[in-house]
Amino acid sequence: MMNFLKQVGDYVKEAGQAAKFIGQGLSVTFDHMKRRPVTVQYPYEKLIPSERFRGRIHFEFDKCIACEVCVRVCPINLPVVDWEFNSATKKKKLKHYSIDFGVCIFCGNCVEYCPTNCLSMTEEYELSTYDRHELNYDNVALGRLPYKVTDDPMVTPLRELAYLPKGVLDPHDLPAGAQRAGLRPEQIVAATPAKTDSTKESNAS
């Protein structure tokens, strides 16, 4: 008999606890309703891409020596380098250069290995078109620079989470001049004592 009563008591206790936990959960969801939306209202607000953002690739025609390293390091040999040998100067003359961004995976290998730094990553990510062939950028299209989010008067630029001051989670209405947590790269460089390049010298000698 006592055993049975104990079972009933435990059961009631468990039911009470379940109700308590559901109540706690409800209070959490209710609390969230008062908070400001965390979503970025895209066409009107845009996040500022980080400095390492791998967007559409920029290409400088005049710097290119048509070495085709970009083609070799590309996982799918994507860049099309059209050159012809100029027998007078005994140099390759670049005629056309194109990358199809419908196929590119933005791995950045070509940018990494380009010997003359004529390839670079931009922060442009709005590449949608109605026809996929429009994504095949030739050297003129590749040479265009994207419009910066911070310069667009139609757009409210928002900082990404890592670029907000310490303890701040909301990118809206930041005080002017608010800095991200931690030191900026140039501050780190200034803080570290200037090193003598002993390792390099020893390697060279």
Place this chain on the structure above:
Amino acid sequence: MNSGIDLQGTFIESLMDLGLPLGAAKAIWMPLPMLLMIIGATVGVLVTVWLERKISAAAQQRIGPEFIGPLGVLAPVADGLKLIFKEDVIPAKSDPWLFTLGPVIVVIPVFLSYLIVPFGQNLIVSNVGMGVFLWIALSSVTPIGLLMSGYASNNKYSLLGGLRAAAQSISYEIPLALAVLAIAMMSNSLSTVDIVDQQSGYGILGWNIWRQPIGFLIFWIAALAECERLPFDLPEAEEELVAGYQTEYSGMKFALFYLGSYINLVLSALLVAILYLGGWEFPIPLDAIAGWLNVSPTNPVFQVVTASLGITMTLLKAYFLVFTAILLRWTVPRVRIDQLLDLGWKFLLPISLVNLLLTAALKISFPAFFGG
């Protein structure tokens, strides 16, 4: 308790003054409340869908529909329009008759149940003597439609969803009916108007929720399970069953399911408001307020105010419950089918039986408080 506004009586009398026979006057009156009820139910669904989207968005720190009309109020209308113009696909290997009949059988009983929802002393389509019983009877027709559509789709997921829906509805009908039975025992009537009348007179203190707290919880849990709302939405679980019995449906047939589930939610909320939260009663008894202000209860202005306040109160209570249902949706995870049946048969059923017994005992011991 005054009778309040009697629209039907006044309408028929005025038609008879114009020289129409009584039968014709009644026939002209009859379609009006029905039409009003269908329009009301549909508008209620639109409001609920909008609330669902907005409250869900707020609970997840989003904004939700914003540009379709002011604050996105036209979003559900746009949804409906899209579904109307969508192609109506009937799968080749399905049974076309049962496939078409399924959603119809799901929706019609829900609309019919609105007959017994009172918004005031006479603001009810038909004051059936066994109103709540009619609702319980009609709501048990729905699982037949669900099972029918799941079976006729000729699809594993649909069949599984249909079977789950039937199992769920059948097992939660019993605690629901037992909770209603306790109310009916206290009110000595199954009519919704009588049940509200029995709660009136003492304002918020007279509401059944104080006398039936366990019954209220059981009823609300069972009602959520009947509507297939989120803690119990496993017959139409998107992730597991690809929306269950709705998998093969598109266009207007899907819209019927969608409409049916939301009307059912509003209906359940309205019934909880009527059975437990005093229906159209204001938290402070209005007759007492009239007494303080020296207004006669038969004053026409007072009656109009009472009637509109009654409708507002009923809707407010119902939409508060809809709000809690939406909040619960984002709080509680979905249960498994075995947990669902466990909860229904091993928890709610014994508790509702104990509740019924307790109510009977209290009714005999304290007839003054528990409706002798």
